[in-house]
Amino acid sequence: MASGPEAGEGDGRVTAAVLIIGDEILSGRTQDTNLRDIARYLGVLGIDLAEARTVPDVLEEIVAALNALRSRYDYVITTGGIGPTHDDITADAVAAAFGVELEEHPEILAMMERRWGGELNAARRRMARVPVGGDLVKNPVQGPPGFTIGNVFVLAGVPQIMRGMLEDVGPRLRGGRVTVSRTVRVEGSGEGQIAAPLEAVARAHPQMSLGSYPFFGPDGYGSNLVLRGRDPAEVEAVVGELTAALRQAGVENVREVEPAA
Amino acid sequence: MASGPEAGEGDGRVTAAVLIIGDEILSGRTQDTNLRDIARYLGVLGIDLAEARTVPDVLEEIVAALNALRSRYDYVITTGGIGPTHDDITADAVAAAFGVELEEHPEILAMMERRWGGELNAARRRMARVPVGGDLVKNPVQGPPGFTIGNVFVLAGVPQIMRGMLEDVGPRLRGGRVTVSRTVRVEGSGEGQIAAPLEAVARAHPQMSLGSYPFFGPDGYGSNLVLRGRDPAEVEAVVGELTAALRQAGVENVREVEPAA
Numbered sequence: 001m002a003s004g005p006e007a008g009e010g011d012g013r014v015t016a017a018v019l020i021i022g023d024e025i026l027s028g029r030t031q032d033t034n035l036r037d038i039a040r041y042l043g044v045l046g047i048d049l050a051e052a053r054t055v056p057d058v059l060e061e062i063v064a065a066l067n068a069l070r071s072r073y074d075y076v077i078t079t080g081g082i083g084p085t086h087d088d089i090t091a092d093a094v095a096a097a098f099g100v101e102l103e104e105h106p107e108i109l110a111m112m113e114r115r116w117g118g119e120l121n122a123a124r125r126r127m128a129r130v131p132v133g134g135d136l137v138k139n140p141v142q143g144p145p146g147f148t149i150g151n152v153f154v155l156a157g158v159p160q161i162m163r164g165m166l167e168d169v170g171p172r173l174r175g176g177r178v179t180v181s182r183t184v185r186v187e188g189s190g191e192g193q194i195a196a197p198l199e200a201v202a203r204a205h206p207q208m209s210l211g212s213y214p215f216f217g218p219d220g221y222g223s224n225l226v227l228r229g230r231d232p233a234e235v236e237a238v239v240g241e242l243t244a245a246l247r248q249a250g251v252e253n254v255r256e257v258e259p260a261a
Numbered sequence: 262m263a264s265g266p267e268a269g270e271g272d273g274r275v276t277a278a279v280l281i282i283g284d285e286i287l288s289g290r291t292q293d294t295n296l297r298d299i300a301r302y303l304g305v306l307g308i309d310l311a312e313a314r315t316v317p318d319v320l321e322e323i324v325a326a327l328n329a330l331r332s333r334y335d336y337v338i339t340t341g342g343i344g345p346t347h348d349d350i351t352a353d354a355v356a357a358a359f360g361v362e363l364e365e366h367p368e369i370l371a372m373m374e375r376r377w378g379g380e381l382n383a384a385r386r387r388m389a390r391v392p393v394g395g396d397l398v399k400n401p402v403q404g405p406p407g408f409t410i411g412n413v414f415v416l417a418g419v420p421q422i423m424r425g426m427l428e429d430v431g432p433r434l435r436g437g438r439v440t441v442s443r444t445v446r447v448e449g450s451g452e453g454q455i456a457a458p459l460e461a462v463a464r465a466h467p468q469m470s471l472g473s474y475p476f477f478g479p480d481g482y483g484s485n486l487v488l489r490g491r492d493p494a495e496v497e498a499v500v501g502e503l504t505a506a507l508r509q510a511g512v513e514n515v516r517e518v519e520p521a522a
Contacts (some may be wrong), residue, residue: 023472024472025296025297025300025313026300026309026312027300027310028296028299028303029442029487030297030474031297032296032297035315039286039288039289040289042289043288043289049288050287051315051316051322052286053315054314055312083452083475084456085456085459085460085473086459086464087463087472121457122457123452123455123456123457124453158475158476181288181290191344191345191346192345192382194346194384195345195346195382195383195384195385195387196383198347199346199347203347209284211348212344213285215419216419226285226290
C-alpha cells in the first residue's frame with residue numbers, strides 16, 4: 001500500500017486501465033500474470049496503471065466495464081477472449097461498446113488464407129473480425145493479430161502472445177514522466193515502529209508515493225519501504241531523509257536495496 | 262474464456278467479488294496471488310467469484326469500488342491496506358462506504374496491550390480501528406485480526422495471513438451448489454478445429470460452462486476444454502458427448518485429464 005498523488009489531479013499524469021476478460025481467472029483455474037507484465041511495461045513509459053478489472057465471459061459485463069474504463073482513463077488494455085471458439089466474445093463486446101459493426105479485416109483474412117487455405121473454417125474466420133474503424137495490433141508470436149479502436153487495445157490472453165502484442169502497443173501510447181523508484185529495506189522492526197517516521201517524511205513530500213510492504217521472515221518482522229516519484233533528485237533526497245528519520249526513531253538495520261522487481 | 266450461465270439469473274447462484282487494494286499490485290511491483298486463492302476457496306463452497314477489481318490506495322477509489330460491488334454481489338472480500346502505516350486506509354474507506362465511524366475494538370486493544378505493552382504506539386493503535394457495528398475476522402497467523410461489516414470481509418494483503426483469515430470467513434458464508442469441473446485435453450489440434458463441435462455441445466447444455474484454454478507447446482497447438490456445471494451427472498455425460506463430437510469431427514488425441522489446478 002502507498003500514499004501518494006491521486007488520479008485526475010491534472011498533473012499531466014497519463015493513466016491506463018487493464019480489463020482482464022476470462023472465467024478462467026475468476027474460477028481460480030488460471031493465475032493471471034498479464035496485469036503485472038502490463039503494469040511494468042507501462043511504468044517504463046511513464047504511464048500509471050490506475051485500475052484493473054477482471055470480468056467473466058459475459059457480453060454485457062465486458063461492455064459495461066469497457067465503457068466505464070475507457071471514459072475515465074487515457075488508455076484501456078484488454079486481455080483474453082479473442083480466440084476462435086464460441087466463448088471468445090471480446091471483439092463483439094468492443095464493437096457493442098463503441099456502437100459499431102464487426103467486419104472481417106482483409107489483412108487478417110489474407111493472412112489466414114495463406115496459413116489455412118481450404119481449412120479456413122467459420123470458427124477461424126471469427127478471428128478475422130475487427131470493429132469498423134479499428135486498426136490491427138501486430139502479433140509477433142503466433143496466431144492472428146489483436147486490434148485497437150479509440151483508446152482501447154485488445155490483446156490475447158496467452159501471456160507470451162500478450163507480451164508480444166504489447167511491443168506494438170507501446171509506440172502508439174503517449175508516455176508520461178517516468179516514475180523513479182527506490183527501496184529502503186528495514187529488517188528486525190515491525191511497521192508499528194516504522195510508521196511514525198515514514199508518515200512524517202511522506203507528509204513532507206506530497207508529490208511522492210511512499211509505501212510500506214511488510215514481510216515476516218525467518219529473522220522476524222521487516223518491511224520494504226518503496227519511494228516513488230517523478231523527480232529523480234527529490235527521490236534521491238528522500239531516500240536520505242527517510243533513512244535518517246528511521247535511525248533517529250531508533251529503527252536499526254536500515255539500508256537501501258535493489259527493488260524486488 | 263468460457264460461455265455459460267450469467268450472473269443474476271435468479272438461479273440460486275451465490276456470488277462474490279474481490280477488491281484488491283494496493284498500489285503495489287498496480288505498479289507491477291507485486292504479483293497478486295490472493296485473487297486465485299480466494300476464487301478457489303469460494304469455489305469449494307459453491308460460491309462464484311463474479312468480478313474482481315484492483316484499486317489504488319486512494320480513499321475515494323476504494324469507497325466507490327466497495328459500494329459498487331457490495332450492492333451487486335452477495336459478498337465482497339477485500340485484501341490489503343489494514344496495516345499500521347499512514348497509507349493503510351482500508352478501514353477508513355469501509356467505514357466511509359457504510360457511513361459509520363471507526364472505533365478502537367476492545368478485543369484488539371487488549372490483544373495489542375498484551376503483545377506490545379508500553380510500546381503500543383499510535384501507529385499500532387490504528388490497527389485496532391473497526392467500523393462501528395463490525396465483527397472481527399480471526400487471524401491465526403500473526404498480527405491483528407481482520408473484520409467484517411454487512412456483506413464485506415476485510416482481510417490482510419500478505420498471502421499467508423489472508424489465507425489464514427479466509428478460514429474464519431468461510432463458515433460465515435451461505436454456500437451455493439458446488440460446481441463440478443472436468444477437463445478434456447486435446448493435443449495436436451488448434452482451437453479452429455475444436456470450435457465447431459465444442460460450440461454444438463455447449464449450446465445443447467446452456468446451464469453448463471464450456472471453456473477452451475489453448476496452449477502452444479513443443480508438440481504444437483492444443484487446448485484444455487474445461488466443462489463446469491452444478492449437476493455432476495450432466496457434467497459426466499457431457500464429457501462423453503464432447504469427446505465423441507470431437508472425434509467425429511476428426512480431432513485426434515482427445516483424452517480426459519486432471520484439472521491443471
